[in-house]
Amino acid sequence: MINLIWLFLILGGIAVAACNGRIDLVTETFFGAANDGVRVCLDLIGLMTLWMGMLEVARQAGLIRLLARLVRPLTVILFPDIPPQHPAMGAIIMNISANILGLGNAATPFGLKAMQELQKLNPWPDTASNAMCTFLALNTSCIVLIPATIVGVRVAAGSINATEIVAPTIFATGFSMFFVIMLDIIWRSYLKAGHRRRRKW
Amino acid sequence: MVVLTLEAVSRWSIPVLVFFFLLLGWVRRVPVYEAFIQGAGEGFQTAIRIIPYLVAMFVAIKVFRVSGALEIMAHACAPVLRLFGAPVEILPLAIMRPLSGSSALGLATELIKTYGPDSFIGRLASVMQGSTDTTFFVLTVYFGSVGIRRYRHAVILGLLADLSGLFASIWICNHLFK
Numbered sequence: 001m002i003n004l005i006w007l008f009l010i011l012g013g014i015a016v017a018a019c020n021g022r023i024d025l026v027t028e029t030f031f032g033a034a035n036d037g038v039r040v041c042l043d044l045i046g047l048m049t050l051w052m053g054m055l056e057v058a059r060q061a062g063l064i065r066l067l068a069r070l071v072r073p074l075t076v077i078l079f080p081d082i083p084p085q086h087p088a089m090g091a092i093i094m095n096i097s098a099n100i101l102g103l104g105n106a107a108t109p110f111g112l113k114a115m116q117e118l119q120k121l122n123p124w125p126d127t128a129s130n131a132m133c134t135f136l137a138l139n140t141s142c143i144v145l146i147p148a149t150i151v152g153v154r155v156a157a158g159s160i161n162a163t164e165i166v167a168p169t170i171f172a173t174g175f176s177m178f179f180v181i182m183l184d185i186i187w188r189s190y191l192k193a194g195h196r197r198r199r200k201w
Numbered sequence: 202m203v204v205l206t207l208e209a210v211s212r213w214s215i216p217v218l219v220f221f222f223l224l225l226g227w228v229r230r231v232p233v234y235e236a237f238i239q240g241a242g243e244g245f246q247t248a249i250r251i252i253p254y255l256v257a258m259f260v261a262i263k264v265f266r267v268s269g270a271l272e273i274m275a276h277a278c279a280p281v282l283r284l285f286g287a288p289v290e291i292l293p294l295a296i297m298r299p300l301s302g303s304s305a306l307g308l309a310t311e312l313i314k315t316y317g318p319d320s321f322i323g324r325l326a327s328v329m330q331g332s333t334d335t336t337f338f339v340l341t342v343y344f345g346s347v348g349i350r351r352y353r354h355a356v357i358l359g360l361l362a363d364l365s366g367l368f369a370s371i372w373i374c375n376h377l378f379k
Contacts, residue, residue: 010260025268026264052242109244119347149331154327
C-alpha cells in the first residue's frame with residue numbers, strides 16, 4: 001500500500017512535470033525536499049531530547065503506570081494484545097491527551113515513546129503490530145477540543161467570531177474517531193476469524 | 202471570552218505539565234536530574250533514525266505538488282465533492298491535508314484570507330484544517346522511529362480517518378453555516 005502511494009506520488013509528479021515543461025523543477029525539488037526532511041529531523045532533536053527526559057522523570061515517579069491502570073477497561077477493548085498496566089498504555093494516553101489539547105509539539109515525543117513500548121511487544125520488528133495500527137488510527141483521527149492554531153489564523157484575518165468553528169471541529173473529529181475505532185475493531189475480528197496474518201502487506 | 206480561554210490553555214499547558222512532572226518526581230523521591238539525563242539520551246537517536254523515512258516522504262510529496270499533479274488530481278475529484286456540497290476551492294487543501302502539515306496550513310490561511318474568515322469557504326477551510334491530521338507525517342515519523350517498514354492496515358485506517366473527517370466537516374458546515 002505505502003509502496004504504491006509512494007510510487008504514484010513520485011512517478012506521477014515526474015510525468016506531469018515532463019508534460020507541463022517543468023522538468024528542471026523536478027531536480028531542484030528533489031534536493032530541496034531532501035534537505036527539508038533532514039532539517040525537520042534536526043529541529044526534532046531538541047524537542048525529543050527535552051520530552052524524553054521529562055518522560056523518564058514521569059516514568060520513575062510511577063505516573064505512566066498509574067495512567068495505564070486508570071484506562072484498563074479501555075485497554076481491554078481497544079488493545080487486547082497489550083498486557084494490562086503495561087507502560088505502553090500510559091504513553092498512549094499521554095499522547096492522545098496532548099492531541100486532544102492541541103499540544104502538537106509535546107504529542108510527537110509522547111507518541112514516539114508509546115511506539116518504543118509497543119515495539120517491545122511486537123514479535124516482528126519490521127512489521128506493524130495490530131496494537132500499533134490501532135494506536136496510529138486513534139492518533140490520526142483523534143478528537144480535538146482546542147484547535148488553537150486555526151483560531152489564531154482566523155483572529156489574525158479579522159474574523160468577527162473566530163471560535164464559531166470550535167464546535168463543528170469537535171463534531172467532525174469525534175465522528176471520524178468513532179468511525180475509525182469501529183473499522184479497526186471490525187478489521188481485527190476479521191483477522192482473528194481464521195485469516196492468517198498476511199505478512200506481505 | 203472563548204478566545205481568551207483557548208489562548209490561556211495553549212499558553213499555560215506546557216509549563217504546567219513540566220511543573221507537574223518535576224514536582225511529582227520530587228515528591229516520589231526520584232533523582233530528577235539523573236532521570237532526565239538518562240531519558241534525554243534517547244531523544245537524539247530517535248530523531249536521527251527518522252531521517253530516511255522523512256526524506257522519502259518529503260521528496261515524493263513536494264515533487265507531486267510542484268509538478269502540478271496535485272491540481273490535476275483536484276480537478277479529477279471535483280465532481281465528487283460538489284455532490285456533497287463542497288466548493289471546488291477547498292480541494293487542494295483536502296488533498297494536501299494528509300500529506301503535509303505546513304503546506305496545508307499555508308493553503309488554509311490563504312483561503313481564509315482570500316475569501317474572508319466568515320465566508321462559507323473560510324469557515325469550511327477552518328473546520329477541515331482542525332479536524333483532519335497529517336496522516337503521512339505521523340505514519341512516517343512514528344513507524345520510522347522504531348524501524349518499521351511494513352505498515353499493514355495503518356495506511357488505510359489513517360486515510361479513512363482523514364476522509365471521514367473531511368466529509369463530516371463538509372456535512373456539519375453545510376448544516377450550520379448555509
